[in-house]
Amino acid sequence: MTSTTHRGLLREMVRIRCVEEMLADLYRDEREIRTPTHFSIGQEATAVGVCSATRKDDLVYTGHRCHAPYLAKGGDLKRMVSELYGKQDGCAGGRGGSMHLVDLAAGFGGATAILAEGISVAVGAAWALAMRSTSRVALTFFGDGAAEEGTFHESLNLAAVRKIPVVFVCENNNYSIHSPLAARQPAGTTIWQRAQGYGMPAEYVDGNDVLAVHRAAAAAVEWCRAGNGPYLLELRTYRWREHVGPNWDRGIGYRTEAEVDSWIDRCPIRRATAALRAEEPAVDELVDTWRAEFDAEIGAAVAHAKASPFPPVEDLLDGAYEDALSSQPGRR
Amino acid sequence: MRELRYCEAISEAIVQCMAEDPSIFVAGEGVDDPVGTHGTTKEATRLFGRSRVLDLPNSENACAGVAVGAAAQGMRPLVVYTRQDFMFLAMDAVVNLAAKWRYMYGNKGGVPVVTRAVVGRGWGQGATHSQSLHSVFGHFPGLYVATPASPADAKGLLVQALRLDTPTVLVENRGLYQLTGPVPEEAVPIPFGRGRIARHGSDVTVVAASLMVHEAERAADLLAGQGIGVEVIDIRSIRPLDETIVCESVARTGRLVVADTSWARYGFSAEVAAVVAENLPGALRKPVRRLTLPDCPAPVSMPLEQAFHPNAGRIVEACLDLLDGGEVELSAFDDVASGVVGPY
CATH class of the missing domain: 3.40.50.920 (Rossmann fold)
Incomplete structure (x- = not known):
């Protein structure tokens, strides 16, 4: 897990930013990553702040925008990159792609691609942990759009009534694809207050302040671990690039240039860097050093992925069933 | 061989499997109530209590996903729907998650969610309480779908489902619950795919x-x-x-x-x-x-x-x-x- 010092949190955010920027460039330029990819560039503080407050054996489930939580939870970078390239040694064997990352050894239980379905899965996983009387907890990342799905409400209700140890982490980036929150949810209401309606504690946090996110998440995880039931965090943040894909979408008309710029000014990495400058005057050089290290690490992961074989076509059916016989003859 | 009613055969399968496997739990709306899903879950409630027979809120969508999450973490949920028609509310978790889990996460394990779905046909149950959805679920690779007709099969197919790692939908026509037939006393699994x-x-x-x-x-x-x-x-x-x-x-x-x-x-x-x-x-x-x-x-x-x-x-x-x-x-x-x- 990430070092929980402010410096450690910053370092992890820089790493994720480097990964995503390099992958976005490759995605755009090479057309070898052939899987719908949802980048978290600009919202790294939510994933890093929350996952740094977990233990390795706690479980994280997410929606489609999953690279940042996967990496922040300790998911294997090489296997993630190989998965994006559709290679056999990808974390899902080339069957899942960007939206179905998984790394059980790191406590990353899985990313899901239908809005909000990962919420109920996390509740079930957390319930299983509680049934076996472990002290582990589960967490689920989802966006503001997912809070409109019925299963969000059903999951909060069930988790509250059964006191299930799950932290609901809403990354509110204000847009569902191109639709603003104001067009989708009633004025004067908030997501975190809905959780209070189900009788669980909830908190609204500046999602671009990694230290604030970390502290809130630590309190939420502790609350769950102590057997008090669920907890919800609403983390306000912002996605810089297009909903899906590597590009900027400035000027297509659903948000203003000024709005995007104002959020780039609130970049979580720049912010953490500035906050550290007093105690670490050379923090900018430090970040540059890290970037160089990470670029080398990522470059190696990309080279590895490119050199890895694709899954053999003869194995197309593997994994559809636990035994090969169940796939019906002549049904390929 | 001694004879049991179809509903008794199901009850016996549940109880025997729960006794041998502590990871099995029963979950559904009203499964622990005095009626006990046509008598099929009463004995399990009596023997194992409400820590393993779980009354769920009326939230089919989330509860189906919850079953997937629990199964992904080593539990074996036996989910009961007293009307199969309500499973349309659970389709996302059953079809998009349970059926695909093993495959889309790289064949590292399945989610053994076993579903019992009751077909309500009869007594004017009408358009939305009478349907048998075996063909619907039968469409999707990754699921097993069974339609036990006899008491022996109701027991044997359920035993098999509770021992595999494949999500399974068992369709139970409630018109069959009172039928009697010979049923083995032991929990003997009947393999899927054998007519x-x-x-x-x-x-x-x-x-x-x-x-x-x-x-x-x-x-x-x-x-x-x-x-x-x-x-x-x-x-x-x-x-x-x-x-x-x-x-x-x-x-x-x-x-x-x-x-x-x-x-x-x-x-x-x-x-x-x-x-x-x-x-x-x-x-x-x-x-x-x-x-x-x-x-x-x-x-x-x-x-x-x-x-x-x-x-x-x-x-x-x-x-x-x-x-x-x-x-x-x-x-x-x-x-x-x-x-x-x-x-x-």
């Missing part, structure tokens, strides 16, 4: 699922009196489908009737017909006959409801038609499920 010849015969093959197996057996009994041999195949599981037992029988008889409790289009009856067409293109002496639901939702009014469901009489007619066998005096047959009375 059963319920009646041997050499003139016509009737492939049936669930309730229709009993209607087909009654038709076979009646036609036996006319010297006509009807081979009744209880398919037992829709997916995997026992193509061999179907094809071997049709190769002998050259005539095929498929009797189902759902609609014809894109359904179980269509699949069986396609299997025969693909594998035995020259074997049929007459075109396939499918006895399925008429192309409308289930009605409520009693005469309409009676006309809606195919029964032994219609199977007899279809067999005779395929055999150019004239007519048989049909005594007024009651449907096997006609014993179902309300208020529920």
